[in-house]
Amino acid sequence: MPALQITQGALGFGGRTLWRSLDLAVEPGEFLAVLGSNGSGKTSLLRAILGRQPLDEGSILIGGEPVRRGDRRIGYIPQQRMIAPGTPLRGRDLVTLGIAGHRFGLPVTSAATRRRAESAIEAVGASRYADRPMGDLSGGEQQRLRVAQATASDPLLLLADEPLTSLDLAHQRGVAELIDRQRREHDTAVVFVTHDVNPVLGMVDRILYLAQGRFTIGAPDEVLRSDVLSALYGTPVEVFRRDGRVFVAGGIESAHHHDEGVDG
Numbered sequence: 001m002p003a004l005q006i007t008q009g010a011l012g013f014g015g016r017t018l019w020r021s022l023d024l025a026v027e028p029g030e031f032l033a034v035l036g037s038n039g040s041g042k043t044s045l046l047r048a049i050l051g052r053q054p055l056d057e058g059s060i061l062i063g064g065e066p067v068r069r070g071d072r073r074i075g076y077i078p079q080q081r082m083i084a085p086g087t088p089l090r091g092r093d094l095v096t097l098g099i100a101g102h103r104f105g106l107p108v109t110s111a112a113t114r115r116r117a118e119s120a121i122e123a124v125g126a127s128r129y130a131d132r133p134m135g136d137l138s139g140g141e142q143q144r145l146r147v148a149q150a151t152a153s154d155p156l157l158l159l160a161d162e163p164l165t166s167l168d169l170a171h172q173r174g175v176a177e178l179i180d181r182q183r184r185e186h187d188t189a190v191v192f193v194t195h196d197v198n199p200v201l202g203m204v205d206r207i208l209y210l211a212q213g214r215f216t217i218g219a220p221d222e223v224l225r226s227d228v229l230s231a232l233y234g235t236p237v238e239v240f241r242r243d244g245r246v247f248v249a250g251g252i253e254s255a256h257h258h259d260e261g262v263d264g
């Protein structure tokens with residue numbers, strides 16, 4: 001059974017369609033990257049999967065069932081916001097919330113929960129700083145703890161929204177590898193929103209590329225092609241590869257195209 005199944009999904013705002021007739025099944029252990037321009041509906045897709053954004057049409061099933069409130073079958077790494085310096089919440093508290101959830105605003109911890117939090121912290125290599133205030137940690141350290149939080153409940157489906165933003169290359173690789181290991185060792189399905197596919201190119205099974213209210217889905221070699229993206233955008237787009245990296249260039253929405261990588 002797919003970890004995630006979207007059937008005839010449609011969503012738009014103010015008369016503008018983000019996507020429609022979206023049929024997508026993501027299998028356990030599969031790594032799906034979601035690419036597209038700013039405003040193409042990537043975050044809205046994750047919010048719809050989480051049940052926080054109702055679809056205009058269609059349905060979404062997680063492991064064959066509708067999403068539930070506070071669904072423990074889904075791990076979520078929201079778009080990165082740096083935690084303000086001075087924030088007293090410790091990494092260990094954050095990870096514990098990922099397992100136990102909130103009740104009356106306080107994490108309810110049992111010995112089993114504490115052990116689970118400890119092993120999630122160890123798995124991301126964050127033991128050294130898990131008891132320091134989150135606000136005092138670097139972006140890369142915070143992000144490792146967010147991965148630990150999102151994976152601590154061993155989810156069926158992991159949703160990650162630009163989890164590598166503002167990390168240096170070494171930390172990008174480290175965090176991407178943590179996510180990849182989760183799906184290889186625990187068969188977690190991964191839906192990974194990114195504006196640059198390069199850091200995860202070797203891990204991605206399929207790409208969902210959103211543009212102009214349309215989309216295309218396929219293996220990286222089927223989607224990251226000049227003819228395919230030109231057809232999707234309805235204007236010439238050039239895809240080229242150098243040193244194992246993929247670059248997209250084109251006349252459309254040129255403000256969103258940078259030389260640093262695929263940026264729909």
Ligand SMILES: Nc1ncnc2c1ncn2[C@@H]1O[C@H](COP(=O)(O)OP(=O)(O)OP(=O)(O)O)[C@@H](O)[C@H]1O
Binds near residue numbers: 038045
């Ligand atoms: N609740 C809402 N009400 C109205 N418009 C919304 C709502 N949520 C999202 N939108 C609009 O839908 C569009 C898609 O937003 P979304 O955040 O999904 O894009 P995105 O692909 O994640 O973009 P980015 O790469 O910039 O993060 C945007 O134009 C946004 O303003």
